[in-house]
Structure formats: structure tokens, C-alpha cells
Amino acid sequence: MSQDSHGMEMLRSKTTLAEVLDVAISFECAARDFYTALVPRVSKRIRWLVEDLAAEEQRHFDMFTELAGRADLFEQVKTELQRTAADSKFSDCLHLPDLGEQPDDQAVLQYAMGREHAAMLHYGELADSTPPGPIRDLFAFLAGEETRHKLELEKLYYELVHRGGGV
Amino acid sequence: MALYTPDRSQYPAALPDGSLEFDLASGKYLKLWQGPQHPGITGNMSLELTVCGDEIVHARTHVGYLHRGFEKLMERRTFIQCFPIVCRICVPEPDFNEYCYAQAVEELAGIEAPERARWIRTLILEMGRINSYMMYLGGQAGSLGQAVIGQWTTYGRDLMLDRFEELTGARIYHMFILPGGVRDGLPDGFETRMEETLREIERIMADVEDVMFHNAVFKTRTVGQGIIRPEWIEDYGVTGPNARAAGVVKDVRKDQPYLVYPELDFEPVSGTDSDVFTRADVRRRDVHVSIDLVRQILARMPKDGPLMAKVPNVLHWKIPKGETYVRGECSRGEYGYYLVTDGSGYPRRVNVRGPSYTHAMALLEKMIVGVNIADVAGLMVSLHTYPPEIER
Amino acid sequence: MSLKDVLSPFTAWKYVFRDPVTIENPLRDRPGAARYRGFHKNDPELCIGCGTCETICQNGAIDMVPAPGRDPRQGDSALRPRIDYGRCCWCALCVDVCMTKSLSMSNEYIWVDRDPDAFRFTPGIDSKRWDSAELGYHRPEHHRLVPEHRPHMGELEPEERIGSFAEIVDGYTVEQARAEADRCVSCGLCIATCPAHMDIPNYIAAIRDGDYRHGLELLYRTNPFSEICGRVCTHKCETVCAAGHTGEPVAIRWLKRHIVDQVPYEQYRDVLAPPAPATGRTVAVVGAGPAGLTAAFDLARLGHAVTVYEALDKPGGMTRWGIPEYRLPYDIIDRDVDVIRSMGVDLRCGQRIGGDVTLGQLRDGHDAVVLALGLQMGRATRIPGSDHPDVRKAVDLLRQATAGEDFGTPQQAVVIGGGNVAMDIARTLARLQKQAFGTVRVTVTALEDFAHFLADPDEIKESFEEGVVILDARGPQAVVIEDGEVAGLKTWKVKSIFDEQGRFAPSYDETDEMIHPGSMVVEAIGQMTDTALLGEDLTEKLAWNRGRLQVDAKGRTSEPWLWAAGDMVRGPDVVSAVADGHRVAAGIHAALTGKEDQA
Amino acid sequence: MRALLDSLKSLYPLDDIVLQRPDLAFATVPAAQVRGLLHHLKEREGFTHLVLLTAVDWLEDGMFQLTYLLHDRARARDLGLRTLIRRDRATMDGIHDLWPTAATYQRELKEMFGIDFPGSPGVDDPFVLEGWTDLPPYRRDFDTKDFSERNFNHREGRVTHDPAAHMKRHLYPDEA
């Protein structure tokens, strides 16, 4: 996670919306590449999970890219902010596993949740420490996106690990 | 008092067996059909009259116009499915079918309707009796040309139908007494409204007494008419008011008391002359007995308690092999159900014994001989018969 | 005759001065009474299309017709009663018998039409002017034509049963079973919900008729594990039972058990027709659980030579190793398995595939191979401290309990989980504690609140009776370890658990923290399959679907010779496993006999 | 009632006695004894009221059961006499000389069950049916539903669905 933290520090210095988004896009890009690289390392049985994660990061990547290209970026962020997601703190209760060779599905999920969690926290912090204005709104928006993604993963985690089973 | 003496010169000769010999081809006799479409017939039945002059020399009752084959239909309906159809056997007083059938099923199935249900059943039967008599009184007067009585009694009956409607949910076919108990209790304020209805009916009955019974025309046409001879009582199985008017003081409610009749205070009404007038008068007085009984029931019945005995799932209800006969005293006499079960989910055989079966067939055919054509309707009505219970 | 008789009739003239009794406007002034039985109403949302109204209608006035815009789903046939007013007699038996109280009657009674075919309508679907009428007949609460309560079944008192692993419930007596069978209205809604589509209404009818042999025959048509399912089936059927809407659902599971209890075991074989002549084809089944053995049973009866390989030393799969004895005595499993074996199934226990015998060998030696491995590996929470040796998995403990191994019964234990497995291990531990220490000290912590609990209500009730403490809505946070020993479990309160879509989205209240003391923490959460025996090559070759082996509708994997069935593809449930066994057997039979296209 | 049944038993071969209620009993008597017993009951025992005369078709046994229900008005009690006659030779002596009204019952039994009572007045005349050509309708082997479907038109367009079959068709069409 240290690499991400470093990236976050980097963000603090950015002053325009486009700059901030650029950095955020690069994060998503890195995450996508990470999961894509993980695919061949896991058993075929759980490959779907990693592929799903990569696809999700790709979706974020696409979304941010599209956003960056829009003229009404500011308005867009405003609207998106209406649908904020609240953190449920489920992932707080999880160990962050060390993704060694051949990680299993639970480990991958935990890792992914941890990633999203950290991103959520950092974007949140950035938003808090930025004076009101478009940049702050953008940070809040990014935090919301990460939270939403994390919630999705939590649902999956529960279905996989806590309920019934079958994998 | 016989104002009319027929000319018997043309009368047919009696054969050794007592029947009369008449030759239609002789032209002395005429076949006259009264019914089924005829204003002077009760319900849908017909009389095939052979007349000589104005006098009936021979009569046959024809029934079957209302035959629906209930006894057969019941054999292919489950015990609960029979419950809605039985009331159709007697339109003006359907509740006896419901009671007798329910009681017979309960007896063979070994269950007993709860106390409160039995009070409500009695109430319904007495309400129905009042209705039946009211209808009869209008018919009896109407058959002798006095239409106004029917205008009043039909109104009184309709008020009672309103009470039926609020209690049972229907005007004519109540479908309220079912094997196991009754559907529901009395609605709120029923007693008050019933008392109003009873008062109105009493008022009507007072007028009926004045206008119909203290009436020279009515008396002239009914006193001494249509006498049921004592030996006919057993020969033709005469029961109910017809028998009581002949001095045979038998009333199932007293002799073989059922439901809550043992707890009620009443005396059977009877007469001695056994003519049309006496029979009408017995029924008129019986209305007052029933009004009194309804009051007693409403005053004394339990207000709480179960209304249905525990019955098994009615969809699979099977009843052990057995047979029984359940009777009740309806407004026309003995109403009874003979029920045979064979252990299956369907009745093996049901036989409905309605009082009209004998009254309107063998008895009527016997009584009507020698009567003036104009008196046929009055005589027939005086037996108080309802065709659907004859042929079922 | 007197002068009075001449004069008295003239008193009728007084009516000239009376107010008329005529109703001024009969069409307006005469609403039906409050309980008038007028035209029908039906609440299509409440109605489940069970057709009981049609059954009871002596007039054949009711047809069950598909309601537009509705599709059949569990517990609702999507049929709705269509009433023919060319038949109806307004007796309201349909209202009285209605299982959901959806049918009622309005106090409206006027309907005039020139077209005789117009008098047919589906209440609640075809809109009518009386749909909103408030008055009219509704079944009075006390008035019931179908009994609403189950007969009481005898069972061991909590004090009695907690000290041993003896079976708790007595099963129905003949009288009780008939009374319970009597409550069934034979609507058949349950059949679709039962994974094995057992012929429930008819086997219940067999109980009413006292024809238990016929009943057993019906059971075996769809389920060779009636002894087991009669005791531990998840009885999803009962959740959709029509009787459950205004009363208790019919105890279908106990009735099934009653049939097998009533037929002497020696006669079981007579009920079943002998297997078909040998086809010369052979099938290997891996795993002797309900799915594998059902497939084996079906295939053997069709004349194929079946060999079943079981890794553990006794057959039954999770029914033996996962379900405690007090719920399912082991000899009951033996009875079901022995009947299956008597069909000529070669059952080899203690033979783990992947060891001496490999899957490849099975493939080479048989025409088809069925994997029915089950879900025998427990999931771990992986919360801090969960790697401690005294943090155990429920499935492992239950397996050890069945094998009679001593795993060191803790004085005080905490169970994580809210499903039936959690209840099983909690109650097993409770019994062991009672035997060892005389007191029960087991705490169960579940994520779900009681309103959304996964375990059966009966299990919860019985656990409470046996002194197990169940805390709902607690999210495990960490295993508390003091001096290297497990000391308890730390949990947070779960504020809410599901989102609007009904998907899991727990939110925690970290201010409400609890420590549940215990020297052992048992994880009884999800389970998974151990697919190691496939080997890497085969794993890579096979197609997968979200972590499960991908199979087609008949249970065939992407490798034509390999089939899979049971919990490993369907999720954990005995009767679903049975259904899956049938499915895969039918698929294999069709494939082996070349009738695949017709199948 | 018991005393009456005991005394009757000494005179007539009564069988299958059921005391249904304290005031109602049923007993079976051979067909040949029916008239004698009825006469005895009417003249000696006070059972003067013929409540009903009807039949039950025991098709499986090939027998018709005739039930004579008598009522003793004075003592308010009933006695039902059963007698079994063969379905294929359904003939019985009439009792219209004991109770004239019995002729109506006998006429109905002839029409609805096909049980003959030779000599009973008007026994062959149609009673409720007119132009009837089928089996006597109260016989168990007469199927009224089938007859109704064959002889009368029912309104078309009625079709119903069995819930279980309907759900099978939609939810799991492929499974056996």
C-alpha cells in the first residue's frame, strides 16, 4: 500500500481538476495491470474473481477518462456527489493478507477490499484537507467511487465466505 | 255448510275397488289440467282433473317439473359439497334441509355442534317457519280470491328476509347451517332489529286475523271444506299442522325434541275440525308461537362460545359406514333426512322426506274427489305443499 | 258466522291512511348486508393459485387460469381462479376454504348482461365495480374448514436430550400422522419447490389412506434417501405450503419420515422393482454422499455397473460426517445406503481418489465418471488471531465427533456463524460439555439478526432450550489471545445487514464492542470443495463458472467423460443433492444409451 | 327400544341390529318376512306411521336395500327395517294395502331404481321423469355427469389448469 500512499501525497500538490483526474486514472491503470498480471498466478477455479476485479478497475479507468474529456466536468462531479456511499466498516475486520504464490479466492478478495478501503480513506482525507471548491468535490467523488466498489466486494465476500459456500 | 249440491245423475259408477269408472269418450267427463302454468297451482306442478260438470271425479297429481335429482347429485359430492345444494330442495323454507343434513352428518361422523351454534340453528329454523307461514297465509287467501292478504304477509316476510340477510348473508338460500355448526354469530344490534320486525309481523298478523279469518266469505268457502278424515292420518302419513288440525297433537319439537327445544317454553297448536279453515287457523296461531320462540331464543342464547365443532379437513372428510334418520318439525310437517354412509368421502344415499311428498300426492288425490273446481286451489293450498320437496 | 265476520274485513280500509312500505328506489337504497355473499373479490397479490377453491366448488364453477403478467414462482402457481357465474351458487365455500384468505365476497349483487358468455371473470384481475366494496362476506376468523394446527409431536425434554446424542423427536404416531396428513389440501404447490420434485400430495394421501407401501413406493420414485430426508431435509416445501398462509404449514418432512417408519425395513426391497438387465456399461462415482449415491442408485437400476469410491471409511457424506447423531442417527443412514447397495452398487469406502487410484484411471476404466465431492472444507474468517490452533472449523469438529475422536472439549466455546452448521456444532459441543463438565457454556455469534437468520427456527428454539447462548447481529472482529491461549472473541454490533436489493451489505457499529470469553473459537461459516484430486492439468482443462465446475443442464462438465453433481455444483442441501444425483444419472444414461437427443 | 327389539327378535329373524339413537333403531329382516313384520309392528306395536320407504343400491354386492322407516307416534320412536333383494331380480311385495301412501313410494322406486312392486296402483306410470330411456337414474351404475355431458350442451370456452402441472411446465419443463 505504501506505493499508493506515496501517490496520494503526490495528489495533494495537484491544483487543477484535470491534473487530479490524471493521477487518479493512473492509479486505476496500475490496479488493472496488477490484477491482470495476477490472473495466470491463480488457479483456474478462481480466475473469474481476479478477472472481475481487473474488469472493474478498467471500468473505473474508462469512467474517469471519459469524465476528464468532458467539458462540463465540474457539473458532472456535482451531480455524482449526490449519491454518496457510506462506509460500513466491514473490511476493517479483515487481515490484509500477503498475496504470495497461488493466492486463494478469499485472499484475493481481502486484498482487493483492502486496496479499495485504503483508496477510500485517502481520497476522503484529501477531501477533508482541501478547501471547499471543485478540487474538494472531485476528491469526495473519487472517495465515493472507491467506497461503492468496496461495498460490492463486501457483498461478494459474504456470499463466498459466510453464506453456504460451494466454491 | 254446503251451499253447493252437485247433480250426481251423470256421476260415474263406483267399481268394486272404490275407484270410479268413467269413459272419457262418453263426453260426460272432461279432462282439465290445472298447471303447471296456472295461477291456481302452488309452485310448478300440475293436477290432472277429470270433471263431471263442476265436480272433480278423479284427480292425479303430476310432479317432476322441478326434479333435479338431488339425491343422485349428492352421491357424487363430498359431505361438505352437499351442504350448499340441500337448501335448494325446498325454496320457501330451505333451512330445514341444512339442519337435517348437518345433523345427520354430525351424528354419523360422531361430532356435536357447539351449544351456541345449536341456539342459532333453532333461531334460524323458527325464523324460517314464520316466513313459510306468512307465505302460506297469502297463498291461502289468494287462492280464494282475497289478494290483499298476500300483499301484507309478503311484506312481513320480506322484513324477516332482511333479518336473514344480515344474519346469514343471503335472502333465500342461506347456506348458514353446515355440518359442524354455523358460519357466524349474530351481527351487532340484531336483537333490536329482530324485535322491530317481530312487532311489525304481529301487527300484520292482527290485520290478517281481522280481514281473513273474521271474514264471512273466507269462512263460507273453508269451513267444512277439505276434511282430512282421521283414518287418513296414518294411511297417508299426515304430519304437522295438517295432522294437528285434525286433533293429532304431534309435534316433533315436543315429542322428539332436538336442538334447544327442550329448553324452550311452548305448546303445540292444534285444532279439531280438520277442515281448510282449521288448518289455516292452526298455522296462524303457530306464527305467534314461533314469534314467541324467537324472542325466547334471543333472550336466552349464549352470547359467546364456539360456533363450529372441530371438523377434519373437509376436502378429505370420510365418514364411517352407518345410517340414520334425522327429522324436524317444519312448517308443513315432518321433514327428514335418511342418510346412508359407506366409509367413503361421499354419501352412499340420501333420501329426503318432505311432508309434501304424501300431502300433495296420495292425500290430495284422495281429498280432491267430489270437490268443486273452484275450490281445488284453496284445498290444495290448505295442505301447504311445496312441490320441489316432492320430487327433489 | 256472525256480524263481525261481515264487518271485520272492512278494517282493511285503514291501510288507506298508512304510509306506503314501498322502497322508493330499490336500486339505490338496498345495499347488501355487511356479510352479504355477493360477487367475488380476490386479492391477486395474496392469492397463490393453489386451486383449493376449485377443488371444493361443487358446481365446477371455478377454473384456474394463468394471470396475465405473472409467471409461476416458488409458492405461487401464477394461476388465479376464474369464476363462471353460469355455475356459481354463492355458497362461499371457496371463500371459507381459501388458504390465504385472498378470496372474499362483496355485497354487490346486480349484474345484468345480454351475453351469456360475459358472466365469467377472474376476480382481482378483471376489474369490476365491486372490487373496492368494503362490505360483504369474509371468512370469519373462527370459521375454518381446514384445521390450522399441527398435532403435537412427542420429543425429548431439553434436560433429557442435552446429556446424550439420542434422537430428539419421536416421529408421529399413526393417529397424529393421519391428522396431519388430513390438513394437506393436495394443491401440489410444494412439488415445484422440492428440488427433487417429490410427489408430496400423493404420498400424503397414502398416509390418509393408510397405504404406507404405496407411500414408500412414491418416495423411492424421486428420492432414495427418504429415511434421511424424513429427518433432516431442509423442507423448503413447507415454506411454500398453502396451509402455512393462515396456519401452520403441513409437516411434510415428518410425514415422509412417518411413511418410512411405518413400512418394515425388510419390505423395502419388495416395494422396489428389480434393476433392469445389465447393459455392460460401467460408471464410477466419486463420493458416497446423497448426490453420488442417488446417481449410483438410478444408474444401477437402469442396469449399469456402478462403483462408488468414498475417501472416508463410511458412506453418507455430509449426512453422516456433518449432521450430528441427535438429528440423524447413523443407523438411519445405513438403512438408506443398504437399500442402494442392494441394487448392485459396488461401494468402496476408504478409497481416496488421487492417491492409489487416480481420476485418470477411473476415466480409463469406466464409461463415465461422476464427481460428487461435496463441500467438506470449512472457510475461515481470517480475522486476527484466527490462525491459532484452538480456532477450529465446525466441519472438522463434526467429522471428528462422528468418528468418535477426542478433540479436547473446551469448557467454554464461541461459535462464529448463524447457519445450521453453527447450530449443529454448538449443540454438539453443548452435549460434550454436559457429559464432560455438567454445564453448557457455548456462545453462538451470528452476523445476521434473528429476522434474517439462516438456521431453521426449530434449531434456534431447541438450541436455546439446551442452554446455548445465541447472539445475533455480531460481526467477528478478532480472536482474543492471552498468553498464547485463546481467551475469547471480539465482535462488533451489526447495525444492518442487507441493502435495498436484499444483498449483503453489513454496516458495523464499532462503539458496541463485546468480548465473548471462550477457550475455543469455532468457525462455522461457509464451506468449499476440495478439488485437489482434479490435478492442475485437468483443472486448467475444465471450464469453470465463478469458482464452481461448469456443468450443463444434465450435470456434464466440459470434459465429456466427467460429470459432477451435488453440493459442489449446487450448494449445500441434502435434497438438492438428491435431485442433482437424479439429473446426472439421467444425463449419463441418455449419453450411454445414445438417446441424448431425445432426452 | 331394547325390549321391543328383543321381543321382535323372538318372532322374526332380525339381523344386523343397530341402535342408532335411543329412539331410533335399524334392523335387517329377510324379504319374505317384511310384510308380516310390518303388519305386526303396525297393528301390535303402535308403529302406525310410515315415514318413508326408500332404497339403497349396493352395486358391489349386487343387492338393493329397501328401507322401511316406521314411527310410533305414541312413544315417539322409530324403527328402520332393512331388507336386501337381488339387483337382477328387483321385485318386492308392495305394502300399499297396509299404507295407501306407500303406492307413491313404490311408484318412485320403480322409476328411479327399477324395483318392481307388482300390483301397486300406478306403479308403471311415469312419476317425475318423462320420456326417460336410460338406466333408472338412482342406480349406482347410472353416471349422471356422463349423461349430462352427453345430452346437454355446456358453454364452451372453459379451461382450467392444474397448479402442480402448470408449475412443472413453466419451472422445470425438462425434468422427469
Add this chain to the structure above:
Amino acid sequence: MRDELQKRVVKGPDGVEFEVEPLKDYYCEAPPAEHPPAYLKIVEDLFNWARSQSLWILGFGTGCGAIEMRPLMTPRFDAYRYGVQWRPTPRQSNLFIISGYLSVKTLKRVIRSYEQMQNPKYVVGLGSCTINGGMYWDSYNTIKRLDDYLPVDLYIAGCMPRPEALLAGFETLKHIIREGKAEGANLYARNFDWYKANQKKVIHDWDMPDYNW
């Protein structure tokens, strides 16, 4: 066929013998004819208005439903005020109320009564039984569809319909008549053979002329 309907020689009271053939002598066998509307529509409308104002019911209680006729014709519901009254003979009536189920035996009398009624005439079916057999759907002795045997102008649902429902039915019937759509009698004449075939299919002892009026 009954004796009195057979062709035979009769000796009168005066001793003179003569031949009678009741089915031919007493009835006119001419088939029914359609009743054409008046040449001018306004005249026909006037006729229809007049017809709608006097519905005279034949007093023939064919089944259960007849019991509600008494309340209807007595002061409480007082159908007379609506131009509705009952008449004792078919010759005076133009409205036949089939009050529910019809046994085959009654159907025969109903057909005769109906045919004796004067044109234009109307038939109203009361309750389930006239529509599709009602609760006697499986009875061997009742017809199931009244419209197989007689032209029905209107149905009133119920078992049995209440007086109020009958009054609603009368109002509807009046409306139909005024619109000139109560064409039952003409329908009967037009499809006479079809009706006769249906009638004869269920009435097995057909011992009356095909049409008598």
C-alpha cells in the same frame, strides 16, 4: 303418446260419433313468422317505447327464482310502478322469466307457453342455471344452456337474483327494447329449425305440434 292425443272416434253425449285428431284439430301448425319493423323508424321507435313500458310477465314459476316474484309484485318492491306486472296466461304476456333451472319436463311446457305468447315477446333468464347449468351442471334432468332452446334477451346473475336485481334487469330490458334490439322472437322464427332440433334432442317424448300458438 298419451291416449287422449291419439286420433280416435268419440261418441258425444247426444250419441253422435265423430273422429277427433287432437294434434291437428286443436292447434294451428303454421310455423312462426318474423315480425317486420314498422316502415318508418320513428313509428317503430314509438312502438318500442310503448312496448318497453308494459312488460307483462307470464305467471309461470318454472324454478326457484319464482319465489322472488312475490316480493317484486307486492308493495315493498312494487314492480307495477315500472310498468311490470304478471299475467296468468301466455296470451296476455310478453315477458317470460325463466326463473332458474329447467327440467326437461318443464322445458316442454315452457316451449308451449312461450309459443303461445304474442309477439313481440321477450325471455329473461334468471341466475346461473340458465347461463351454464348452475349448480345442476351434472344433473341428468336439467338443461344447461337456455339459449339452446329459447332466444334469451337478457340474463340476470345470481342464485337466485334478488328483486332489486330483477328490477335492474327490467330497466336494462326496457333499454334494449327501446333500442329495437330485443329481437328474440324474430330470432326464434328465423332459426326455428335449429331451435326445434335442439328441443327435440332433449325432449324424448315429443307429443305436440312443432309450433302452436
